[in-house]
Amino acid sequence: MSKKSSTKDIFVFGFALFAMFFGAGNLIFPPYLGIIAGPEWFTAFAGFTFSDAGLALLAVIAIALCQGKIMELFGRIGRIPAIILSFVDIMCVGPLIIIPRTGATTYEMGITPLLGNNIPIVVVVVIFFALTFFLTVRPSKVIDIVGQVLTPFLIIALSVIIIKGIISPLGQPISEPMIDGIFKRGIADGYQTMDCFVSIAVGSVLMLTLMNKGYTEPKEQVKVLVKAGLIACVGLGLIYGGLTYLGATVSSMYGPDIQQSKVIVNITEALLGNVGKSILAVAVSLACLTTSIGLTSATAEYLTMMSKEKISYSKFVLFICVFAAVVATMGVTGLVKFANPILSIVYPPSIVLILLAFVKDKIHSDLVYKLSTGAAFIVSAMTVLSAKVPAFNFVNSLPGGDLGFNWVLPALVCGILGLLISGNKKKEKAI
Numbered sequence: 001m002s003k004k005s006s007t008k009d010i011f012v013f014g015f016a017l018f019a020m021f022f023g024a025g026n027l028i029f030p031p032y033l034g035i036i037a038g039p040e041w042f043t044a045f046a047g048f049t050f051s052d053a054g055l056a057l058l059a060v061i062a063i064a065l066c067q068g069k070i071m072e073l074f075g076r077i078g079r080i081p082a083i084i085l086s087f088v089d090i091m092c093v094g095p096l097i098i099i100p101r102t103g104a105t106t107y108e109m110g111i112t113p114l115l116g117n118n119i120p121i122v123v124v125v126v127i128f129f130a131l132t133f134f135l136t137v138r139p140s141k142v143i144d145i146v147g148q149v150l151t152p153f154l155i156i157a158l159s160v161i162i163i164k165g166i167i168s169p170l171g172q173p174i175s176e177p178m179i180d181g182i183f184k185r186g187i188a189d190g191y192q193t194m195d196c197f198v199s200i201a202v203g204s205v206l207m208l209t210l211m212n213k214g215y216t217e218p219k220e221q222v223k224v225l226v227k228a229g230l231i232a233c234v235g236l237g238l239i240y241g242g243l244t245y246l247g248a249t250v251s252s253m254y255g256p257d258i259q260q261s262k263v264i265v266n267i268t269e270a271l272l273g274n275v276g277k278s279i280l281a282v283a284v285s286l287a288c289l290t291t292s293i294g295l296t297s298a299t300a301e302y303l304t305m306m307s308k309e310k311i312s313y314s315k316f317v318l319f320i321c322v323f324a325a326v327v328a329t330m331g332v333t334g335l336v337k338f339a340n341p342i343l344s345i346v347y348p349p350s351i352v353l354i355l356l357a358f359v360k361d362k363i364h365s366d367l368v369y370k371l372s373t374g375a376a377f378i379v380s381a382m383t384v385l386s387a388k389v390p391a392f393n394f395v396n397s398l399p400g401g402d403l404g405f406n407w408v409l410p411a412l413v414c415g416i417l418g419l420l421i422s423g424n425k426k427k428e429k430a431i
Contacts, residue, residue, distance in 0.1 A: 009213060010224055013206070014231030019154065020202055020294035021056055021195045021236060022287050027109065028332070029189040030240045031263040034247020036256050038174040040182045041248035042241075047186025049240050052193050053233040055351065059199030060229035062357035064222045068207030070200060070302060073357055076369040085353075085373075086200075087306075088346050092339070093197040094299035095323040101335045102288035102295075103128045103328035105261065110284040113265045113277050125328040129321040132292045136300070136317050154290070155235070157283035162242030164271045165249065173248040178256050184403050191343050192336065195236075196350065198291075199229075201298040208301075261332050296320050341384045348376035348407040352415075365422035372415035379407040 030048060037044035066072040070090070074082035092098065103125040111124050179185060210221050246267050254263070268276040300316035327335075352373045356363065363369070379395055383406060386392035398406035 010227045011231060013209075013224060013228035014235070015152065015155075016294070017060070017202075017206075017228055017232035018235045019287075019290035021053075021193075021198055021232060022154070022239070022291065026052070026193050026195075026236070026240070027243070027264055027284060027287060028105070028260050029192060030243035031247035031267060032258070032260040033186055033189060034244040034249075035251045035254050035258065035263060036178040036185070037182045037244070038177050038248055038251040040177050041173065041244050043182045044186040045241050045244040047183040048190040048244070049186075049237050051187040051190030052195050053236040053240070055190075055354070056195040056199050056236075057229045057233045059196045059354050060203075060225055060232075061222070062354040063200055063203035064207075064225040065357050065360070066203070067218060067221075068203040070203065070305075073200065073353055076356075076360075076366045077353070077373050078366075078370060081370075081373075083306075085346065085349060086302075088342070089197045089350055090201050090299055090302045092342060092346070093194050093201045093295050094302075095320045095327065097335055097339045097342075098194055098198075099132075099292055099295050099299070099320065099324040100327035100330070101332060102292040103324060104330065104332045104335060106285050106288045107328075108261050108332055109265055110281040110288070113269070114281050121329055121331075125325045128289070128292070129325040129328075131289060132296050132324075133317060133321045135289075135293050136296045136321075137314050154283055154286045155239075157279050157286075158239055158242075160279060161268050161271065161276065161283075162239070162246065164276075165246040165267065166242070168271070169249040170246075170267065170270050171249050171252050174251045178251075181402065187404050191347055192339065194339075194343065196347070196354070198295065198298075200350070200354075201302065202294055203298075259333075292324075296324075344384045345377065345380050348380040348411070349373040352376045352411050363419075365418060367422045368415050368418035371418040372411045375410040375414035376407040379410050383407075 030045065033044040033048060034041045063070070063073060070086050071082060074086045076082075077085070104121070106128050107121045107124040111119060206225060207221065210224060215221050215224060243264065247263060250263075250267055250270075254266075265277070265280065268280040272279065296317055299320055300313050303316045304311065304313045330338075353369070356369060356372070379398070382392040382395045386396060395401070395406055399409050400406050
């Protein structure tokens, strides 16, 4: 008999999700947004929170509805496209971008402000990913580790910095924003955190932990994850709002050319001195470590499944940690630049599949999935290529283009077209 959800479990899972979501980009982007947005910092915060926490919550619910099975979420676009898209998504939050970025950010924001460049980045990332490996080799323990031990300290440390900045602001926002399209910029930076993909990646780990705790009924599992997801997203929103506001208070002191990873470091030092820098160093290290633990575990689970368990989970964990340590030496800036075009292409079709998961029992035709995700992919790819190929510039004029949503209408039209062509008839089971 399935266990009934308890408040304690919901909060533990909520803290764990918060910790897995809150990593490198979540600390870097909001304060910088506050600087360039100035008096419109709340607009930037709204865009960022929508594309980060909002989409992450939708993805948590979607993967729960699919019982934590990634291929059930992606499978209806066809076996090969599903494998490719899911693989790219998981690799983005895995060893290709996000996991290495946690190690690089720990060095740039957690170690360098305190010790300067005296310690090589190689030493830091080796220690960082050795810890990641040690804390990840047993997946059923991951949620408890990050939810009960590490996350509360992270929240307290960040809260001290934010509250101090609100009580004793360093300055006032400039009179006008430094750039146009503040909301669109917030959305774009929200994509950079990749928390939407994180939700997909951690699905199997979350479901495994739920079952180990006695939650065996699908409805109860979804109920726990929805409530935990809401807790995580509210927590993210509060932190983002505070960090964006802190950035706005120093918008008269810095220009848009300031290195993004330096913003929160400089703010914290101005507010709390060397003590503040120490608090930030610990907060950054914990934020990155908890994210690294969760995503390494999730990625290893996914790769183990894809290999049909021919390669063990522990071997994949080792491979991910070693690979990520090497890539992390590129630094945060290099990783962010590398991620931009990839995310702009793979995010839209992934969002379409997340939304379709909510009506998967009502849509019986796979053609709807194939046409809508295909349209989103094509438009997003053409948008990225338009910077190099002028013939594709017309896609930027599509409805929603000013907000980065020019793929929405084509995906919707093609999905409806798929319904009309197929008739959406339910397949009869063979007798």
